[in-house]
Amino acid sequence: MIERAPAVGEGGFAATASGWTIAGTLTFADAAAVFAASRGLALPGTGLVDLAGLEHADSSALAVMLALKRRAVREGVRVVFTAIPPGMLALAHVYGVEELLAS
Numbered sequence: 001m002i003e004r005a006p007a008v009g010e011g012g013f014a015a016t017a018s019g020w021t022i023a024g025t026l027t028f029a030d031a032a033a034v035f036a037a038s039r040g041l042a043l044p045g046t047g048l049v050d051l052a053g054l055e056h057a058d059s060s061a062l063a064v065m066l067a068l069k070r071r072a073v074r075e076g077v078r079v080v081f082t083a084i085p086p087g088m089l090a091l092a093h094v095y096g097v098e099e100l101l102a103s
Contacts, residue, residue, distance in 0.1 A: 023053025031060035
């Protein structure tokens with residue numbers, strides 16, 4: 001079963017039985033839409049959020065990731081980001097939050 005959230009960037013945000021995927025772009029222009037879409041869904045049962053298809057992102061994407069981590073802590077659920085693009089890891093390092101994205 002696939003629950004589709006509103007399209008985001010050129011790829012999108014989707015919730016499936018195996019987890020969530022975020023693909024295409026996740027920038028200031030679409031971060032609010034992704035965050036709003038995610039709030040309407042239960043966190044993925046597997047805890048996986050796959051970023052392999054994320055082609056372009058900025059610090060707004062990092063803000064969405066951190067918001068999902070905070071929500072997971074509040075709800076007592078583990079969220080793991082997979083295939084984090086190198087640029088996102090570099091941003092996390094610059095902001096000193098890379099440990100918050102770690103499994």
